[in-house]
Amino acid sequence: MDYLQAILIAIVEGVTEYLPVSSTAHMIFTSSFFGIQEDDFVKLFQVSIQFGAILAVVVLYWEKFFDFSKINFYIKLACAVIPALILGKIFDEKIDAILGDPIPIAIVLILGGIVLLFIDGRFNNPTVVNEEDITIKKAVTIGFWQCLAMMPGTSRSAASIIGGMQQGLTRQTAAEFSFFLAVPTMLAVTTYSLFLKTYEASQLKGYELLTQSSDNLKMFLLGNAVAFIVAVIAIKFFIGIIKKYGFKPWGYYRIISGILLLAYFFLNK
Template identity: 80%
Template sequence: MDLIQAILIAIVEGLTEYIPVSSTGHMIFLSSYFGIQEDDFVKLFQVSIQFGAILAVVVLYWKKFFDFSKFNFYIKLACAVVPALILGYIFDDYIDAVLGNPIPIAIVLILGGFVLLFIDKYFQNPTVTTEEEISIKKAVTIGFWQCLAMMPGTSRSAASIIGGMQQGLTRQTAAEFSFFLAVPTMLAVTCYSVFLKTYNDSQLKGYELLMENGENLKLFLIGNVIAFIVSIIAIKFFIGVIKKYGFKPWGWYRIVAGSLLLVYFIYLK
């Protein structure tokens, strides 16, 4: 993977991480289209640049994350992230295996699109309008919904937003809580990938791959900076769209994108 390819992947990560269109599916397509070899460093890079996306949420909502007088906020996030930590650790090898097959990812992308077409009509009477009104029970339930995203192509944000709306949250409140929940979830995944996980081909841990040569470390740093900047823009744009149009535009996008991916991987690849 060269510098241009790393920049493109980081842009895609920043654009798609917080909107319900599956960042994983888009990065897999990009890697395949540009012939990027799926070696251990590329796998690590695609996960570790989530750190830049995490920082984007913290910066945009810094008053929320650094308001230590509202300790209940941190309790909710801690409880909500537990299901993903446990199930993610258990199914880590299975997830890696599915990532190697883009066909089911494209199919899930399409199916999720049809769900988003009707979600606004299905949840028409929200009762929770602010994060403060989200109970710990609701937060944990949303955390279990988030686990659906362990199937690549589902989209972590889509699963947690749908879970939030099922729990009575308005679409903006559900989207913002999805952003908040992404911080501990993605931070845990990134730390596991960098510090604990041993990669099969090289038998190195993530930080050893990063420090293996100066080029790897450079790509890692540049990728995170770009993911950070693009994520800030994407989050603001996403909130604006759902306020005005709801989730239907993202549903149509998923259906079109998933269909194009199916055509590409079945007939053109």
């Protein structure tokens, strides 16, 4: 992977991480389309640049994250992230195996799109308008919904937003809580990938892959910077779209993208 390819993947991550379209699927397909060899460093890069996207949420909602007088906010996020931490560790190897096969990921992309076409009509009587009204029980339930995104192609954002709406949250409140929940979730995933996980081919930890060469470290820093800038724009754009149009546009996008990607991979087998 060269610097231009690293920038392209980071742009894709920044655009798609907080949209209900699956950032993992888009990064995998981008890598395949541009002929990027999927070695251990590329796998690490695709996960670790989520750190830049995390910073985007913290910066945009800094008053929420640094209001230490509201301890319940932190407790809810901590409780909501527990299911993903436990199940993510249990299914880590199975998730890696699926990442190598783009066909089921494209199919999940389509199925998730169909769900989004009907989600607005299904949960159209919200009772929770403010984050302060989300109970710990609701937060944990949303955390379990988020775990559906362990199947690549599902979209962490889509799963947690749907979970929020199922728990009575408005579209905007569900989307914003999904953003908040992304911070501890992706921070945990990034930390695990950098410091705890041993990559199969190289038998190295993530930080060892980064420090293996100056180019690896520079691409990591560049990728996070690009993902941060693009994610800031994408979050603002997404909130505006769901306020006005709901989730149908993203449903159609997922279906069309999934069909095109299936066609691409079948034709290039």
